[in-house]
Amino acid sequence: MTVADLEHRLGCTPLIPYQDTPLVGAYTSDMLSDVMAHAPEDSVLVTLQAHKNTVACASLAGIKALVLAGQREAPPDMLEAAKAEGIAVFASPMRQFELSWRIADLLGL
Amino acid sequence: MIPIDPNASPSALLELIYRLKVKDIMTSGVKTAEPSTQLREIQRIMRENKVSGVPILDEGRLVGMISVDDIIRALDQGYIDSPAGVHMSRQLVALEDDMPVSFAISSFEKYRYGRFPVINKQRTLVGIVTSRDVTSGLLLEMNRTLEEMERTLNAQSAPVPVGQVKRVFIVQQFDYENAGRASTELKKILNDRGVERPLQRRAAVASYELEMNLVNHSLGGRLIFHIDEERVVIEAIDKGPGIPDLEKAMTEGFSTANDWIRSLGFGAGMGLPNTKRVADEFDIQSTVGKGTQVKAVIFLKAGTAP
Numbered sequence: 001m002t003v004a005d006l007e008h009r010l011g012c013t014p015l016i017p018y019q020d021t022p023l024v025g026a027y028t029s030d031m032l033s034d035v036m037a038h039a040p041e042d043s044v045l046v047t048l049q050a051h052k053n054t055v056a057c058a059s060l061a062g063i064k065a066l067v068l069a070g071q072r073e074a075p076p077d078m079l080e081a082a083k084a085e086g087i088a089v090f091a092s093p094m095r096q097f098e099l100s101w102r103i104a105d106l107l108g109l
Numbered sequence: 110m111i112p113i114d115p116n117a118s119p120s121a122l123l124e125l126i127y128r129l130k131v132k133d134i135m136t137s138g139v140k141t142a143e144p145s146t147q148l149r150e151i152q153r154i155m156r157e158n159k160v161s162g163v164p165i166l167d168e169g170r171l172v173g174m175i176s177v178d179d180i181i182r183a184l185d186q187g188y189i190d191s192p193a194g195v196h197m198s199r200q201l202v203a204l205e206d207d208m209p210v211s212f213a214i215s216s217f218e219k220y221r222y223g224r225f226p227v228i229n230k231q232r233t234l235v236g237i238v239t240s241r242d243v244t245s246g247l248l249l250e251m252n253r254t255l256e257e258m259e260r261t262l263n264a265q266s267a268p269v270p271v272g273q274v275k276r277v278f279i280v281q282q283f284d285y286e287n288a289g290r291a292s293t294e295l296k297k298i299l300n301d302r303g304v305e306r307p308l309q310r311r312a313a314v315a316s317y318e319l320e321m322n323l324v325n326h327s328l329g330g331r332l333i334f335h336i337d338e339e340r341v342v343i344e345a346i347d348k349g350p351g352i353p354d355l356e357k358a359m360t361e362g363f364s365t366a367n368d369w370i371r372s373l374g375f376g377a378g379m380g381l382p383n384t385k386r387v388a389d390e391f392d393i394q395s396t397v398g399k400g401t402q403v404k405a406v407i408f409l410k411a412g413t414a415p
Contacts, residue, residue, distance in 0.1 A: 056289025
C-alpha cells in the first residue's frame with residue numbers, strides 16, 4: 001500500500017499536502033517510547049497523540065504517515081513540524097482498533 | 110499577470126499548480142466593509158492594512174469589492190464621502206478555496222482583475238488572492254520541492270568523508286517545543302555519513318530516550334554526541350535531581366513521570382531499558398542531589414563490537 005491509500009481507500013482526511021510513498025508496515029500506540037522501540041520503518045502510525053513530539057518521534061523512527069484516530073485535532077505547530085519533516089498527517093473518525101485492522105488488510109497481513 | 114501558461118509549461122510546474130490549492134496561497138483574515146461604509150473609511154482600511162482591495166459584505170454575504178482604483182476615481186471625481194454600496198464593483202468573480210492554483214492563474218489572465226475574493230463550499234468569504242500571493246506561494250513551494258530534490262541527490266552521492274564529529278546540545282526541562290531536535294540532528298549526521306538504516310535507528314532510539322529523559326525528568330542538561338568511523342557515543346549529563354534507585358529505574362515499566370507527562374505519551378518506564386537494549390555499551394552513574402550521567406555506545410562497523 002501507499003500513503004495515498006489512507007486517503008482514497010480508508011477515507012482519512014489529509015491535514016497537510018503529502019508525498020505518496022510506499023508503506024510496508026504499521027504500528028498502533030500512544031506511548032512514544034514504545035513507538036521508538038517497535039514501530040517498523042516506512043510505516044504508518046495510528047495514534048491519539050496529536051502533538052509535535054509525535055512528529056519528532058515518527059521522523060526518528062522512519063515513520064512516513066500518522067493517522068490521528070477518533071478525529072483528534074492536530075495543533076498547527078504539529079502540522080508545521082510534519083511538513084518540515086515530510087511526514088503525512090491524516091485524521092479519521094475511526095477508532096484505533098478499526099483503523100488498525102483495516103490498514104492490516106491493505107498491507108495484506 | 111502571472112507569466113505561467115497552465116496549458117504549456119514544464120510538467121513539474123504543472124503538477125505543482127494543480128496540486129497547490131487556492132487556500133494554500135491565499136491571504137486569510139481579510140479586512141471587510143459594508144455597503145454603508147464610506148469610501149474614505151475604506152481608504153483608511155487599505156492604508157492601515159496595506160491592502161489594495163476590500164471585499165464588501167452585506168450581512169455576511171459577499172456582494173462587492175472596492176479596489177484602490179475605485180478609491181483613486183472617488184478622490185478624483187469628489188465622491189470619497191459616499192457609501193461603498195453605490196460605487197463597488199458588483200460583477201464579482203470569486204474563487205473557491207478548494208480550486209487548484211491553476212484556476213487562479215487562468216482567472217487573472219481572463220478577467221484582468223488585481224485580486225479575487227475566495228469563498229468556501231458554504232459560500233462564506235475565507236480570503237483574498239492577489240497575483241503576488243500566487244507568485245510567492247509558487248516560489249515557496251518550488252523552494253520546498255528543490256530542497257527535497259537536493260536532499261535526494263545528496264543521499265545518492267558518495268558519503269561525506271569520515272572524520273570525527275562532536276556535537277553538544279543543551280536540553281531544558283519540560284522544553285517540549287524543541288524536544289527531539291538533538292536526536293533528529295544525530296540521525297541526519299549518520300544518514301549523511303552513509304550509516305546503515307538499522308544502525309541509524311538504534312542510535313536514534315538511544316539518543317531520543319536520553320533526550321526525553323532530560324526533558325521529562327532532569328533539571329536540564331546536555332546531550333553530547335561523539336561520532337567517528339567506528340562508533341557513536343551518546344552522553345546525557347544532567348544537573349539533577351539524580352536517581353535514588355538505579356535498579357528500579359532500569360526496570361521496564363517503572364516510571365516516576367506524573368500524569369501530565371504521561372498524557373503526552375511519555376513516562377512508560379521504557380526509556381532507560383530501551384536505551385540499554387539498543388546500545389552495544391551502556392553505563393549509568395547517578396548521585397541524588399547532584400545529577401546523572403548516561404553513556405550509550407553504538408558500533409558502526411561489524412567487528413568493532415567487543
